[in-house]
Amino acid sequence: MSLRIVAVAAMDAAKLEASVAQExxxxxxxxxxxSVDGLVALEWSLPGTPDEAARLRTHLGARAIPADIAVLASGNARKRLLISDMDSTIIGQECLDELADFAGLKAEVSAITERAMRGELDFEGALTTRVGMLKGLGLEALDQAYAERITxxxxxxxxxxxxxxNGAETVLVSGGFTYFTSRVADAAGFQSHRGNTLIDDGKALTGEVGRPILGxxxxxxxxxxxxxxxxxxxDDVIAMGDGANDLxxxxxxGLGIAYHAKxxxxxxxHAAIEHTDLRAALFFQGYEAKEFVG
Structure with a gap:
């Protein structure tokens, strides 16, 4: 088999080439x-087995190169389905943590979120605990959180x-809530979305989550x-996320990407984005910058 090595970085192309080629x-x-907006991407083709790919991935990851480098099998590079997490992946925030701020509980809720995303807590239990802490929070807080906090x-x-x-289906799948997934999906252009449901009494949150829980x-x-x-x-799917519930x-x-992940x-x-942005996921699939839309 042959391997594709794709390197993406916010640096001069010659410097990126020299840094990776040396390894x-x-x-x-x-x-x-x-290149696009200061990001540059280069691709190498090398012979190699799956074991060699794993070793090369580890080797490159251990080097102090400020670049996102993917080591992938050649073939079927462009995926036909994008399925992505929402919180801290497509958006820069954790919606539940931002909601908790309106209840004066952001520090407490954020601490639970962090442990759950690291895989230290059961996701379902952590979710119900956090939502329970928001019982009585007025529904206007959802509107305010989305308008003022979510990007x-x-x-x-x-x-x-x-x-x-290029013909792919795009889906936002979140352990967060449909109030936010519907709006974020629309803002980012996703065709479909799934999430959990916050229960309310028409005026405020009841502290309950609709069942079954999406974990x-x-x-x-x-x-x-x-x-x-x-x-x-x-194998035709690219999946992205940052937390343990995305694993x-x-x-x-076929292409699983950790985005600024735990x-x-x-x-x-299969690959990680730590230094650049979500456009690296396009470069990893072999798209050229001139093909980018938007």
């Missing part, structure tokens, strides 16, 4: 994928628009259901 025995890049991460809209323009396994189920509907396999779908997909996620993903 690849002086091999020159096969292709320049282009798309750089490259989110371009990633979605470019994949859609780690439900995200994997969503991947399989959308893939089946599109008539494609798991099942990330590991099952260590437990980055360790098991």
């Amino acid at each position: 690849l025995g002086g091999v020159a890049p096969t292709r320049t994928l282009g 798309l991460n750089p490259g989110a809209a371009t990633l979605v628009a470019t994949m859609k323009a 780690r396994e439900a995200k994997l189920t969503a991947l399989d259901e959308y893939a089946a509907a599109a008539g494609i396999s798991r 099942a779908m990330i590991k099952a997909s 260590p437990v996620v980055a360790a098991e993903a």
